[in-house]
Amino acid sequence: MQKNEKYLSENSYPGRGIVLGATPSGKSLVQLYWIMGRSENSRNRVFVETPDGVKTEAFDPSKMTDPSLVIYYVTRTVGSTHIVTNGDQTDTVADALKVGGSFETALLTRCYEPDAPNCTPRISGMTNADGSYALSILKTINNDENVEEKAFFTYKQPKNGVGHCIHTYDGDGSPLPSFSGAPYEVSLGESARENAEKFWAMLNADNRVSLLAKHIDRATGKVETVIINRHKK
Numbered sequence: 001m002q003k004n005e006k007y008l009s010e011n012s013y014p015g016r017g018i019v020l021g022a023t024p025s026g027k028s029l030v031q032l033y034w035i036m037g038r039s040e041n042s043r044n045r046v047f048v049e050t051p052d053g054v055k056t057e058a059f060d061p062s063k064m065t066d067p068s069l070v071i072y073y074v075t076r077t078v079g080s081t082h083i084v085t086n087g088d089q090t091d092t093v094a095d096a097l098k099v100g101g102s103f104e105t106a107l108l109t110r111c112y113e114p115d116a117p118n119c120t121p122r123i124s125g126m127t128n129a130d131g132s133y134a135l136s137i138l139k140t141i142n143n144d145e146n147v148e149e150k151a152f153f154t155y156k157q158p159k160n161g162v163g164h165c166i167h168t169y170d171g172d173g174s175p176l177p178s179f180s181g182a183p184y185e186v187s188l189g190e191s192a193r194e195n196a197e198k199f200w201a202m203l204n205a206d207n208r209v210s211l212l213a214k215h216i217d218r219a220t221g222k223v224e225t226v227i228i229n230r231h232k233k
Contacts, residue, residue: 001162001185001186001187004165004184004185004186005186005187005202007184008165008167008186008202008203009202009203011170011171011204012171012172012204012206012207013036013038013169013171013172013176013204013207014036014167014168014169014170014171014179014203015036015120015167015168015169015176016033016034016035016036016086016123016167016168017032017033017034017123017165017166017167017168018031018032018033018084018085018086018123018124018125018135018165018166018167019031019032019033019163019164019165019186019188019199020032020084020125020127020133020135020155020158020163020164021133021158021159021161021162021163021164021186021188022131022158022159022160022161022162022163022188023160023161023188023189023190023191023215024160024161024188024189024190025160025190026158026160026218027190027217027218027219028190028215028216028217028218028224029082029127029131029133029158029215029216029218030163030188030192030195030213030214030215030216031075031082031084031125031127031212031213031214031216032163032195032196032199032211032212032213032214033074033075033084033086033211033212033214034199034200034203034208034209034210034211034212035047035056035086035209035210035211036203036204036207036208036209037207037209038207040063041063041064041065041066041070042070042209043209043230044058044059044060044063044064044231045057045058045059045070045071045209045210045231046058046059046210046229046230046231047074047210047211047212047227047229049225049227052073052076053073053074053075053076053077053090054073054074054075054212054214054225054227055071055072055073055074056070056071056072056074056210057071058071059229059231069087069113069114069115069120072085072087072088072090072091073088073090073091074086074090074212075090075212075214076090076091076093076094077223078094078097078098079097080128080129080221081097081126081127081128081129082126082127082214082216082223083097083124083125083126084124084125084126084127084214085122085123085124085125086122086123086124086168087113087122089106089107089110089122089124090124092106092107092109092110093106093107093124093126103124103126103134103136103152104134104136104152107122107124107136107138107150107152108150110122110138111138111148111150112138112139112140112148112178116143116145117143117175118143118175118176119139119140119143119145119175119178120168120169120176120178121137121138121139121140121168121178121179122136122137122138122139123135123136123137123138123166123167123168123179124136124137124138125166127216129218129221131157131158131218132154132155132156132157133154133155133158133164134152134153134154134155135152135153135164135166135183136150136151136152136153137149137150137151137166137179138150138151139151139178139179140178141178143175143177143178153166153182153183159185161187161188161189162185162186162187162188163185163186163187163188164183164184164185164186165183165184165185165186166179166183167179191215192213192214192215192224192225192226193213193226195213195215195226196211196212196213196226196227196228197228199211199213200228208230209229209230210227210228210229210230211227211228212225212226212227212228213225213226
């Protein structure tokens with residue numbers, strides 16, 4: 001895990017990322033999500049907590065040029081299932097679960113983002129009350145729009161103190177290279193604040209924009225969310 005965390009901290013542009021797992025005590029299930037940005041439009045965002053979940057919002061609305069891929073609900077909850085994604089597929093998954101559908105079938109209706117030549121992957125995560133969780137990535141191979149891959153990774157039970165991390169890019173570049181391989185293990189702390197600060201510090205200071213740490217108490221279902229924004233409203 002130390003090697004994996006060193007890789008993440010030395011990656012100048014992993015893009016948007018998700019970590020799912022559990023605290024060292026096993027008391028709480030953990031979801032982490034962050035966004036990064038190179039353009040003014042991407043950096044002009046903050047996370048805002050609402051009754052329906054956490055969403056992205058323009059820090060300065062007058063500078064927002066194209067909201068289509070940067071403004072969306074980051075998290076939603078359907079019953080005792082917690083969803084986190086890097087785009088409007090959050091709503092796709094939530095809508096499917098509400099009518100008896102599944103994480104997988106919902107995401108099979110979607111694909112990578114229409115932002116060629118980067119073809120940014122859609123990454124998604126779902127945590128269930130029993131501790132099981134799933135991650136998904138919808139992407140191209142080598143930024144070729146004609147070669148699409150939809151991968152799903154499922155975990156029956158979390159390891160205490162361990163999270164699985166996936167992000168959109170393997171690093172900076174032009175075009176940006178999509179994440180490759182399977183989600184990798186990182187270590188998690190006991191508190192939401194500890195996890196938020198740890199991963200915020202690991203992200204490139206020039207490119208990080210916002211991060212949230214969401215802890216779900218396994219006994220009560222109570223949720224605690226800690227948000228760190230580059231811009232302060």
